[in-house]
């Protein structure tokens with residue numbers, strides 16, 4: 033076709049409909065980009081690097097020896113009794129702290145949901161441990177409370193005529209659990225209290241007229257109402273408990289022996305004492321897997337309980 | 345099914361050291377067995393407070409409550425055998441409709457078969473059988489309301505309490521449910537307290553009506569008595585739509601005739617006694633809009649006569665609502681729609697002698713009522 037004919041055709045052809053632009057909504061992708069990039073830089077990149085290091089021989093003491101070793105780091109990890117011990121420690125720590133903080137938090141929330149003189153002050157005090165930094169928590173408990181000579185608990189024991197107890201040496205795991213639970217009970221309290229306060233009064237009254245006693249009221253009305261909130265508390269807390277580090281670092285340093293070495297501390301030790309980045313990366317991958325498995329079962333468990341509680 | 349007695353019941357929310365006005369003041373009532381009692385009054389008059397005291401959700405500041413002869417003043421709500429329908433319905437959101445209705449029965453540890461039977465039966469009565477497996481959030485307002493009713497019915501309690509159960513429904517549904525509740529009451533025969541701020545609801549539903557204002561009981565009477573013999577201007581104005589017209593009038597020397605600017609009345613035989621010794625004094629004459637009639641020129645000598653100017657005409661189809669300016673006072677008359685009236689036109693109205701109400705101009709108390717039984 034000659035250029036002239038084309039031009040003529042172009043003239044006679046009806047004007048093409050204007051290209052539809054996605055003008056209906058905001059430019060979603062561009063607006064989401066910063067968040068996505070941030071997430072990428074913050075999570076995906078380190079995760080990818082961890083995965084990469086975990087399949088390489090990488091020890092800071094032997095910087096020139098950096099080669100691909102396949103699953104060797106994982107084999108080493110799985111045959112290291114300390115790793116298994118730290119895994120058990122992690123689970124014990126998480127479960128114990130969850131049980132204590134949720135039970136105590138719920139109990140306190142029920143108490144603080146009543147009116148009594150001085151409630152505002154008492155509530156603020158009850159919540160304040162949450163605002164103490166983990167390292168500070170560790171130091172306070174180690175030097176001012178647990179200390180067998182200068183500690184408050186030792187003084188109490190002596191006043192009562194008992195032998196002072198060296199908490200961190202004799203009951204290291206229990207001590208760590210107490211510390212972390214002390215720190216996190218306020219969190220559970222705060223969230224559960226908010227949940228309680230959103231329970232409509234008339235539901236309680238209806239249940240009372242229906243013949244429910246205090247316990248039945250709690251079991252059939254309050255607990256199901258708190259379901260969602262409990263779920264949030266358990267999820268968030270288990271993530272934090274899985275990664276507890278500062279309290280252990282500041283008090284027992286994972287000891288005595290490996291009595292309080294949890295997974296994060298194990299990773300830390302391998303990376304910064306053994307300088308074995310490869311092995312500790314493999315352990316970190318293990319921690320990620322654990323966190324996922326844990327939350328998977330937790331979700332199933334909590335959701336199952338919620339459904340059971342609400343059935344009929 | 346039981347007789348409920350409230351004796352000198354007082355509620356003050358100030359706690360032990362009573363402060364401010366009483367939310368409910370000196371409430372006295374004895375129901376008949378299986379009676380449907382309606383508490384009515386404007387918002388804040390103490391209806392809910394009274395109900396909550398009967399339910400046991402509020403302590404009494406004074407007085408006593410007996411249910412079926414038993415003093416329950418200090419009995420916990422769960423032991424009073426009372427079912428309440430809340431204005432908000434207060435369904436348990438995490439339970440199904442079945443679970444909601446069965447909750448009280450399960451707490452009572454009834455056998456499963458019995459629970460099943462009672463719930464199904466109540467569901468059938470209320471036409472919510474197909475909803476039994478749903479959660480409350482998947483129900484419409486009217487359905488929730490019926491579930492709340494069902495939850496009360498299955499209990500087979502001694503007393504039902506219903507606190508404005510229809511106020512969240514639209515007008516059509518409200519009328520339907522009203523009829524349904526009455527039918528339920530007639531078939532179950534359970535003593536029922538029903539709260540509403542809507543006088544039409546009160547009049548159509550109540551076997552006896554308690555009219556309240558600011559915590560005080562104004563009158564306890566059957567719907568007909570309330571309409572025909574209101575004890576004061578508040579009750580007279582509150583019951584009936586459109587509400588009663590009040591006109592100040594001077595009592596004549598014969599203690600029978602009443603005179604005002606643009607109108608004159610002659611008290612009927614029944615009420616005339618109330619005017620004894622009041623010659624020259626001012627009283628309030630009450631006359632309901634539906635009792636006013638158009639007055640042809642031939643009736644100019646009628647004993648009851650109002651002359652004025654038509655202000656507003658509102659045709660309603662079967663009747664016409666007319667607002668008339670009588671000597672500077674605005675009154676409402678409900679006239680036959682066959683009568684042609686136009687705005688601005690002069691009009692004369694009359695009424696029968698025995699429909700006049702008389703009230704004391706100062707206290708608002710009715711005059712010349714037959715002695716209370």
Ligand SMILES: Nc1ncnc2c1ncn2[C@@H]1O[C@H](COP(=O)(O)OP(=O)(O)O)[C@@H](O)[C@H]1O
Nearest residue numbers: 357367368385386387388389390391392393394
């Ligand atoms: N919990 C309460 N504390 C203090 N005052 C209340 C409380 N409940 C109701 N009142 C007061 O008592 C009066 C009666 O209220 P209520 O019984 O709810 O009225 P109604 O149901 O007729 O609208 C009102 O003046 C109200 O402000």
Ligand SMILES: [Mg+2]
Nearest residue numbers: 388391392393
């Ligand atoms: Mg109310």
